[in-house]
Amino acid sequence: MVDKIVRVMTANLLNGGAAIGLLRRMLEGEQPDVGVFQEIAPAQARIVRRHFGFGSLDPRRDSHGMGIVARYPIDVERFEMTHRDGWKGLLSAVDWPQLDRDLEIINVHIQNPLMRPWRQTLHNRKGQVDDILEYVAAKRMARVVLGDMNASPAWRSYRRLAGQLQDAAVAAGTARRTWAPRPIIPRLLRIDHAFVEGVVPVSTHTVRIKGSDHSAFVVDLLVE
Numbered sequence: 001m002v003d004k005i006v007r008v009m010t011a012n013l014l015n016g017g018a019a020i021g022l023l024r025r026m027l028e029g030e031q032p033d034v035g036v037f038q039e040i041a042p043a044q045a046r047i048v049r050r051h052f053g054f055g056s057l058d059p060r061r062d063s064h065g066m067g068i069v070a071r072y073p074i075d076v077e078r079f080e081m082t083h084r085d086g087w088k089g090l091l092s093a094v095d096w097p098q099l100d101r102d103l104e105i106i107n108v109h110i111q112n113p114l115m116r117p118w119r120q121t122l123h124n125r126k127g128q129v130d131d132i133l134e135y136v137a138a139k140r141m142a143r144v145v146l147g148d149m150n151a152s153p154a155w156r157s158y159r160r161l162a163g164q165l166q167d168a169a170v171a172a173g174t175a176r177r178t179w180a181p182r183p184i185i186p187r188l189l190r191i192d193h194a195f196v197e198g199v200v201p202v203s204t205h206t207v208r209i210k211g212s213d214h215s216a217f218v219v220d221l222l223v224e
Contacts, residue, residue, distance in 0.1 A: 006098050007033045019210040026207055045065070067087060081108065099223050110129070145196075146193060147192070176190065
């Protein structure tokens with residue numbers, strides 16, 4: 001029987017700060033089927049493209065670099081959001097041996113709450129969460145919304161998302177902290193998330209990335 005698990009990884013690479021060698025070894029070791037990235041710069045994008053055969057990346061040096069890549073064919077396009085667009089990709093059951101139905105991947109990077117002016121930042125963050133929730137409510141399907149949410153479970157942004165979608169790490173019982181103010185110190189907060197609907201989160205784990213203030217977050221999904 002074909003393994004039905006789809007492994008999805010999200011990683012914020014700190015605007016190119018992530019160490020190239022470790023990023024390569026991590027991809028080889030974790031073997032994700034889908035990779036979504038935030039703050040990816042050209043050097044990191046070159047490594048990522050060697051590992052995945054499909055998808056699209058827009059590497060940049062201004063902290064807005066993003067993309068989605070995959071082991072098998074994926075249709076990728078921009079996902080319109082307030083202030084900063086996300087990305088979305090569709091995995092077709094025709095092309096993916098693990099799938100009996102299509103799976104949608106949405107990559108988001110919600111604005112940092114500490115950016116000034118704070119009133120504008122609050123407006124942008126609320127708008128970004130509104131955009132996500134309105135989109136997923138319009139059409140129910142198997143999907144995962146993941147990325148750097150810049151919100152721990154104590155934040156209202158997280159609670160709004162968790163009220164409509166399922167937090168994969170909580171559902172799997174494997175929630176781990178993912179971020180620290182500096183790359184070299186222990187992770188302090190869980191702000192990188194995967195919210196799912198129509199799929200079963202089997203397990204999640206994190207992987208330290210030298211040079212980044214975020215750990216990569218990996219989720220194994222069963223699409224029944």
